[in-house]
Amino acid sequence: MQSQQKHKNIINKRKLLFFFSVFIFLLNPNCMFSQKKYTVVLDAGHGGKDPGNLGNGYKEKNIALKVALKVGENLKRYKDIKVLYTRKTDVKIELWKRGDIANNAKADLFVSIHCDSHTSNAYGAGTFVLGLRGNKKNLEIAKRENAVILLEDNFKDRYKGFDPNSAESVIGLSLLQEENLDKSLALASIIQNNFSLKLKRNDRKVKQDNFQVLRETIMPSVLVELGFLTNKKEGRYLNSKKGQTQMAKAIADAIHNYINNLKLNTVIEEATTEDGVKAANEVEFKIQIASGKNNIATKPYNFKGLKDVERVKVGSYYKYYYGNSTSFNRVKASLKIAKSKGYKTAFIVAFKDGEKISVTEALKMK
Numbered sequence: 001m002q003s004q005q006k007h008k009n010i011i012n013k014r015k016l017l018f019f020f021s022v023f024i025f026l027l028n029p030n031c032m033f034s035q036k037k038y039t040v041v042l043d044a045g046h047g048g049k050d051p052g053n054l055g056n057g058y059k060e061k062n063i064a065l066k067v068a069l070k071v072g073e074n075l076k077r078y079k080d081i082k083v084l085y086t087r088k089t090d091v092k093i094e095l096w097k098r099g100d101i102a103n104n105a106k107a108d109l110f111v112s113i114h115c116d117s118h119t120s121n122a123y124g125a126g127t128f129v130l131g132l133r134g135n136k137k138n139l140e141i142a143k144r145e146n147a148v149i150l151l152e153d154n155f156k157d158r159y160k161g162f163d164p165n166s167a168e169s170v171i172g173l174s175l176l177q178e179e180n181l182d183k184s185l186a187l188a189s190i191i192q193n194n195f196s197l198k199l200k201r202n203d204r205k206v207k208q209d210n211f212q213v214l215r216e217t218i219m220p221s222v223l224v225e226l227g228f229l230t231n232k233k234e235g236r237y238l239n240s241k242k243g244q245t246q247m248a249k250a251i252a253d254a255i256h257n258y259i260n261n262l263k264l265n266t267v268i269e270e271a272t273t274e275d276g277v278k279a280a281n282e283v284e285f286k287i288q289i290a291s292g293k294n295n296i297a298t299k300p301y302n303f304k305g306l307k308d309v310e311r312v313k314v315g316s317y318y319k320y321y322y323g324n325s326t327s328f329n330r331v332k333a334s335l336k337i338a339k340s341k342g343y344k345t346a347f348i349v350a351f352k353d354g355e356k357i358s359v360t361e362a363l364k365m366k
Contacts, residue, residue, distance in 0.1 A: 038109070038259045039082045040075060041102040043213065044068035045114040048092025053117035055229030058239045060115040061090065067226060067248045068113050074252030081259065099216025108262075109187065109255065110221035112213050115238060116228045123231040124202030125195040125247075128223040129184040130214040183220035186292050187258045191224060194250035201227065224251060261292050261317075283362045284351045285331035286310070286321040289343040293317055304341040321349070328363060 044065040046052035052060025065087065072083040084105055086098040102110045116126070188206040196203035204225070214221045226247050229235040237243035289303065295318055296302050298309040303320070310321040323334025331348055338346040350362035 037080055037082045038262070039084060039105055039107040040109045040111065040255055041084045041086065041105060041107045042068045042072055043086040043098050043102075043110065043112040045112055045213075046092075047087050047090055050092050053115060053229055055115075055117045056232055056235040058115075058229045058235050060117075060229060063115055063226070063229070063238050063244065064113045065090065066244050067251070070244060070248030071111070071113070071252045071255070074249055075255060078256060078259075081256070095213045096216050098213050099218075102217050102219060102221075107217075107219050109258070110214075110217045110219055111187075111251065111255065112211070112221070112223040113251070114223060114225050116225040117230045118228055119230075121231055123228050123234045124204040125192070125227050126204030126225045127188040127191045127195075127206050128211060128214070128225070129181065129188050129206065129208055130210060130221065180218075180220040182290065184222055186261065186294060187220060187254065188222045189294065190254040190257050191222065191251055194254050195247075198253075199246055199250055282352055283326060283357075283365055285323075285325055285328055285359075285362065286349050286351065287323045287331060287335050287338050287343075287346050288319060288349050289322050289338050289346045290320040291317055296320070304343070306338065306341060322346075 044061070044067070046061035046064060048061075050061065052064065054060070068085065069088065072085060075081045075083050084101065084107065086101050087093050098112070099110075116122075185206065192203060192206050195201040211223050214223055227234040227238050229238065238247070289306070289309070291314075296311070298311050298320070300307050300309075303309045303322070306322050308322070308324070310324065312319050312321065322338055323331050325331045325334065335346060335348055348359055350357050350359045352362065352365070
């Protein structure tokens with residue numbers, strides 16, 4: 001009987017919390033849901049006296065600009081997305097300045113758009129994130145895109161001796177964006193899926209290498225190679241209005257999808273009790289560190305060294321938890337550890353008998 005009464009009390013508390021939340025929402029809808037605007041910086045590669053590659057007479061700088069502007073047009077339909085451009089006309093913007101624009105805007109995302117070239121009849125679209133694990137072919141692509149540095153004034157001072165033609169310089173760079181790598185990979189994967197599955201483009205996969213324009217940014221960033229202008233068929237497609245419209249929509253849809261995934265990690269700050277409060281044994285606390293559609297192996301090297309990460313599938317998404325404990329004080333300590341590792345949006349969640357409950361409710365249970 002005592003157990004049944006306790007269960008009824010819990011149910012009543014949940015009902016009360018629900019109706020209170022609905023009441024507050026009706027009074028002020030904005031108090032329950034974040035109205036955050038996500039800033040996306042679109043970077044059209046090359047420009048001005050730097051035409052990029054000229055495969056089959058097409059100009060990379062023109063195609064990249066047209067696609068970037070079309071991506072922006074698609075994204076501006078969404079009220080929660082703010083679009084900025086590194087360039088909107090045929091002007092030369094130095095690589096460091098492109099990153100500076102995104103950094104000063106405190107952007108949530110940076111997307112650089114390019115077209116590829118090759119001496120063979122290679123074709124297909126690929127997406128790159130910053131990394132040190134690129135192979136020889138990726139290195140050559142990075143060197144070509146980085147070579148624009150040589151056209152910049154005072155490039156030796158600006159890039160501290162970085163030599164875009166040196167494999168040692170490219171490979172020897174530190175991975176400044178390490179904490180954003182997971183998010184960059186997530187966006188890159190969505191873009192590639194749209195290219196290959198929706199548009200049936202040849203999938204050149206998501207790859208890692210040291211593009212200087214990505215190295216200059218401090219937020220999740222990707223570089224898209226739309227395809228090869230040196231391939232006659234693909235060059236015609238990318239130079240056409242149809243091709244540019246389709247590729248732009250695929251990128252914009254991917255960005256929108258990515259931002260919707262980010263919102264899964266956005267929660268309302270919940271009230272907590274004073275230090276020293278302990279949860280009852282039947283309640284478990286965890287730290288949610290990430291979520292998304294990627295099924296990632298729960299190995300420490302995938303989670304910045306965090307051990308015992310738990311993966312739970314919820315619908316078509318996976319959620320990743322760390323620091324499972326019945327002690328609220330311990331889970332607060334785990335939250336600090338997670339944030340120190342770079343999971344700045346990590347937050348505490350609570351479960352009872354496998355069912356998710358509010359942290360406030362969990363702390364009231366004994």
